[in-house]
Amino acid sequence: MSSGSRAEPTEASDQTEQTSQGEVVQLKIWELAWPTILSNLLFSVIGIISIKIVGELGSEAVAAVTTGHRIFFAVQAILMAVSTGTTAMVARAWGANNPREAANVTSASLWTGNLVALALTAPCFFFALPIASIFGLNEATTQLTADFIRYLSIFNVAFSVNMILGAALRAAGDTRTPLWIGAFMNVVNVILVYALVYGEWGFPEMGTNGAALASGFSFTVAAIVLLGLWYGKRLIVGVGGKGAFTLRRISQLYQIGYPAAIEQFVFQIGFVGFLWLVAQYGTAPYAAYGIGVQILSVSFVVGFGFSIAGATLVGQYLGAGDPEGARRQGWRATRLAIFSMMILSALILPFAHELASALINEPDVIRYTVIFIYILGAAQPLMGVEFSLSGCLRGAGDTRYPLLTTMVGLIGVRVGLAGLFMSMNLSVTWIFAALLGDYLIKALMLTHRFKSGRWKNKMKRFDQVLG
Numbered sequence: 001m002s003s004g005s006r007a008e009p010t011e012a013s014d015q016t017e018q019t020s021q022g023e024v025v026q027l028k029i030w031e032l033a034w035p036t037i038l039s040n041l042l043f044s045v046i047g048i049i050s051i052k053i054v055g056e057l058g059s060e061a062v063a064a065v066t067t068g069h070r071i072f073f074a075v076q077a078i079l080m081a082v083s084t085g086t087t088a089m090v091a092r093a094w095g096a097n098n099p100r101e102a103a104n105v106t107s108a109s110l111w112t113g114n115l116v117a118l119a120l121t122a123p124c125f126f127f128a129l130p131i132a133s134i135f136g137l138n139e140a141t142t143q144l145t146a147d148f149i150r151y152l153s154i155f156n157v158a159f160s161v162n163m164i165l166g167a168a169l170r171a172a173g174d175t176r177t178p179l180w181i182g183a184f185m186n187v188v189n190v191i192l193v194y195a196l197v198y199g200e201w202g203f204p205e206m207g208t209n210g211a212a213l214a215s216g217f218s219f220t221v222a223a224i225v226l227l228g229l230w231y232g233k234r235l236i237v238g239v240g241g242k243g244a245f246t247l248r249r250i251s252q253l254y255q256i257g258y259p260a261a262i263e264q265f266v267f268q269i270g271f272v273g274f275l276w277l278v279a280q281y282g283t284a285p286y287a288a289y290g291i292g293v294q295i296l297s298v299s300f301v302v303g304f305g306f307s308i309a310g311a312t313l314v315g316q317y318l319g320a321g322d323p324e325g326a327r328r329q330g331w332r333a334t335r336l337a338i339f340s341m342m343i344l345s346a347l348i349l350p351f352a353h354e355l356a357s358a359l360i361n362e363p364d365v366i367r368y369t370v371i372f373i374y375i376l377g378a379a380q381p382l383m384g385v386e387f388s389l390s391g392c393l394r395g396a397g398d399t400r401y402p403l404l405t406t407m408v409g410l411i412g413v414r415v416g417l418a419g420l421f422m423s424m425n426l427s428v429t430w431i432f433a434a435l436l437g438d439y440l441i442k443a444l445m446l447t448h449r450f451k452s453g454r455w456k457n458k459m460k461r462f463d464q465v466l467g
Helices: 002-055 059-075 077-095 099-126 128-133 139-153 156-171 176-198 208-231 247-279 283-319 323-359 363-378 380-395 400-423 428-452 460-466
Strands: none
Touching: 002 059, 002 176, 002 208, 002 283, 002 323, 059 128, 059 139, 059 208, 059 247, 059 283, 077 099, 077 156, 077 247, 077 283, 077 380, 099 128, 099 139, 099 156, 099 247, 128 139, 139 208, 156 176, 156 208, 156 283, 176 208, 247 283, 247 400, 247 428, 283 323, 283 363, 283 380, 283 428, 323 363, 323 380, 323 428, 363 380, 363 428, 380 400, 380 428, 400 428
16 A cells, blocks of 8 residues: 555646646746747838838839849848857757857857858849849849849858857747847837838938838948957857857857758749749739738747747757757747737738738739738748747758658748649749748658658767766
């Protein structure tokens, strides 16, 4: 009887401990995710306001800003590689209780990212027109896009500082500092967009070029604040020592990051191809794509938030030698991403026409925007899987598989189906619908990969360095 008495409390306490641990993990995911979600939500709201401001100039201006931003982020593919390597390596070092290595990785990443950003400035500035021309837009829109790219490229280094230091902070578990700095940056951005687009408060009237300068100046303000806090030792991640910039760390960043760079390059090439197909149907559906994405970005930010949370926790748990814990984090982040994105999209879809009408006053653009919002809204659960699980894999250092899914899903399925539908003379609605096949294939592939557990041993070399 005494042994039975001991067994029952032990079993109950085990269950209580497991439940408590599950609750703590759930709270940890939300603790990491909500500042990123809120930060990106603010960014999306500012983006919507910016589209509204630029939308007063007409669909050509909206198309130019949409294309200019797309090209700008395409050029930043290499920076994304450095950022991905930073996330994986800092999270791993932090999980292994090695803050000095996390600081050294951050310093090495920042120098690498800034050098890359500086090297990208010249081609963006001098070859902006040929780059903008590949979209097949009319002459006026192409020129507006080229000018937008030139102005924004001047601020590449400031963008790099924000990306690298933000990635390092989130990987160490500090998602709140990027939130407050991002909120301040967005306020600066929206004020400057209005002032520089229309020439208010003594500023020159610059149209779409003013929107580019507003983004660039806001990046710069945020970068100055981040660097001041970092060098002032006010951030959770410290400044690396003199020996931080080593061949070993750069090599590790390269090994983890180069598949992410290729993925981003493929991703942007795929989007260029897809947007080119949309552009063949005219400026109205092209502008509708940009507006629709901006409206539903309120839902996307949730997926990005859980992507960051998943990457951070998977990397930290692997660094602490707990691969099973890392697996649990990934699935929890995925479930929360799917549920949250479905709820938000369900709230947005009934008001698609009203939201589109609020941003632009062109009936054709509004009609196409509503169609696109309904199609993209249906893809939200699949996008939740993609955002969360691809983030988890990158946090584990498994950056090659997300590359494969992008190649198959975006290039093979989305662009392939869109091209097929256009050759069959189907309407642009079918072109928009091709993205459903893209997200379905990527969700299936990423789920299979994460279930396999092959991502758990992708950073053995880094573990040896930490050891």
